Amino acid sequence: MIVQVFRRELLLAWRRPGDTLLPLAFFVIVGSLFPLGVGAEPALLHAIGPGVVWIAAVLATLLGLPRLFAADQHSGALEQLLLSPTPLALLVGAKITAQWLTCGLPLALAAPVLALAFGLNFADLAVLLAGLLLGTPLLYLLGAISAALTLGLRGGGALLGLLVLPLYVPVLIFGAGAVQAAAQGFGAGANLSLLAAMLVLATVFAPWAAAAALRISLD
Amino acid sequence: MFGPTLDRYAAPKFFYPLAGRLVPWLGTLAAALLLLGATWGLVLAPADYQQGDSYRIIFIHVPAAWLSMLTYMVMAGGAFVFLVWRMKLADMLAKCCAPLGAAFTALTLVTGSLWGKPMWGTWWAWDARLTSELVLLFLYLGVIALRGAIEEPQRAGRATALLTLVGVVNIPIIHFSVDWWNTLHQPASLTRLDGPAIHPAMLTPLLLMIAGFTVYFVAVLLQRMRCEILERERDARWLVELDAP
Numbered sequence: 001m002i003v004q005v006f007r008r009e010l011l012l013a014w015r016r017p018g019d020t021l022l023p024l025a026f027f028v029i030v031g032s033l034f035p036l037g038v039g040a041e042p043a044l045l046h047a048i049g050p051g052v053v054w055i056a057a058v059l060a061t062l063l064g065l066p067r068l069f070a071a072d073q074h075s076g077a078l079e080q081l082l083l084s085p086t087p088l089a090l091l092v093g094a095k096i097t098a099q100w101l102t103c104g105l106p107l108a109l110a111a112p113v114l115a116l117a118f119g120l121n122f123a124d125l126a127v128l129l130a131g132l133l134l135g136t137p138l139l140y141l142l143g144a145i146s147a148a149l150t151l152g153l154r155g156g157g158a159l160l161g162l163l164v165l166p167l168y169v170p171v172l173i174f175g176a177g178a179v180q181a182a183a184q185g186f187g188a189g190a191n192l193s194l195l196a197a198m199l200v201l202a203t204v205f206a207p208w209a210a211a212a213a214l215r216i217s218l219d
Numbered sequence: 220m221f222g223p224t225l226d227r228y229a230a231p232k233f234f235y236p237l238a239g240r241l242v243p244w245l246g247t248l249a250a251a252l253l254l255l256g257a258t259w260g261l262v263l264a265p266a267d268y269q270q271g272d273s274y275r276i277i278f279i280h281v282p283a284a285w286l287s288m289l290t291y292m293v294m295a296g297g298a299f300v301f302l303v304w305r306m307k308l309a310d311m312l313a314k315c316c317a318p319l320g321a322a323f324t325a326l327t328l329v330t331g332s333l334w335g336k337p338m339w340g341t342w343w344a345w346d347a348r349l350t351s352e353l354v355l356l357f358l359y360l361g362v363i364a365l366r367g368a369i370e371e372p373q374r375a376g377r378a379t380a381l382l383t384l385v386g387v388v389n390i391p392i393i394h395f396s397v398d399w400w401n402t403l404h405q406p407a408s409l410t411r412l413d414g415p416a417i418h419p420a421m422l423t424p425l426l427l428m429i430a431g432f433t434v435y436f437v438a439v440l441l442q443r444m445r446c447e448i449l450e451r452e453r454d455a456r457w458l459v460e461l462d463a464p
Contacts, residue, residue: 145381145382145385146382149365149378149381149382150365150368153368153369154368155368156368159361159364159365159368162357162360162361162364163361163364163365163382165357166354166357166358166361166386166389166393167385167386167389167393169350169354169393169396169397170389170392170393170395170396173396173397173399173400174396177399177400194396198392205388209381209385212381213378213381216374216377216378216381217374217378219373219374219377
């Protein structure tokens with residue numbers, strides 16, 4: 001059942017490439033708006049680069065979150081998942097994993113290209129990529145809880161942003177902090193370890209909380 | 220889980236008159252404590268050797284900050300009890316806490332910024348505690364907004380409760396992360412292992428103000444819960460009978 005849900009999600013994403021490409025395009029566009037807004041001073045861009053990439057990644061994730069459960073709710077598939085004998089948390093976990101693979105992973109892989117435009121060197125790019133590989137699944141795990149809570153509500157999109165962005169604060173701090181620490185010669189190990197620790201915590205608890213939220217929303 | 224006595228008072232029918240009897244006493248006590256603490260702190264306490272008279276905003280700032288966090292903990296307690304035991308009163312408690320907590324948090328931010336201008340020379344600094352307090356305000360606003368967006372009270376209560384508990388897990392992480400990120404704020408002066416780092420002449424009025432704020436919070440909370448009970452149980456028979464004579 002878990003494998004089937006997972007494959008179904010991947011298949012759906014494959015047949016609707018727009019769902020993957022749109023957040024990706026959004027990510028690149030948000031990132032390229034910053035130099036237009038703050039000026040193209042190379043030193044400034046180099047300083048804000050990691051933060052800009054991270055903020056763009058957070059916003060692009062936010063863009064895709066409402067879709068996580070909405071389509072399944074419309075088609076009725078979500079209620080079938082709720083009725084299934086397989087624990088709902090595991091099925092939600094499979095959905096989140098598939099969503100990350102189709103939206104989060106491409107984002108993380110595209111990030112170094114965007115960061116190059118901000119003049120980051122290759123060592124910093126590696127740290128940025130490592131941080132995003134650890135951080136983007138975290139964004140989806142935390143986001144799934146809020147997406148489940150706001151499922152089918154009026155003005156759900158704006159509400160989702162209000163609920164989820166405060167929870168993203170630590171991810172943003174450690175993710176962008178890793179690159180800054182590496183650039184200043186402190187090494188990114190501490191920041192990346194903390195991100196990994198949060199990822200482990202969220203992997204255990206977030207699907208469970210999102211499943212509880214889904215049950216409340218579809219009550 | 221709860222003894223029969225607590226169960227009895229957890230029913231709105233018994234809680235309503237009980238809270239009604241407590242509110243005037245608590246209100247009077249809060250007024251007395253606040254009056255005493257404010258007079259002591261603003262007039263009688265000595266001026267600070269470094270900050271002069273402007274430190275006196277501490278008598279509002281610190282109690283408000285304490286309450287901003289205490290309220291979240293009370294709200295989370297209510298949310299937990301409601302999610303686990305489906306106790307209606309706990310949901311009302313959580314609901315009534317949210318605007319109070321948001322108000323205390325906003326008060327903390329405003330007084331902090333007024334204090335920051337003469338002391339640090341800036342209204343706002345991206346300092347760890349300021350930032351965590353700001354995030355706390357966002358969490359409160361999220362809780363209020365989520366409840367407002369869901370029409371059905373039972374579902375609204377459960378969804379909000381879940382969000383509140385997710386917030387509780389996150390608050391220490393957020394606080395720690397922001398702490399790591401940037402610190403300008405002075406370290407805690409009250410809760411230290413080697414005793415408070417503040418002169419007794421200033422400490423006493425500060426503790427009076429903290430007590431006053433807390434009692435005020437409880438009094439207002441009870442009053443709000445009475446209103447909430449009236450609204451939700453407006454068709455209940457005990458309420459109609461209460462009104463009859």
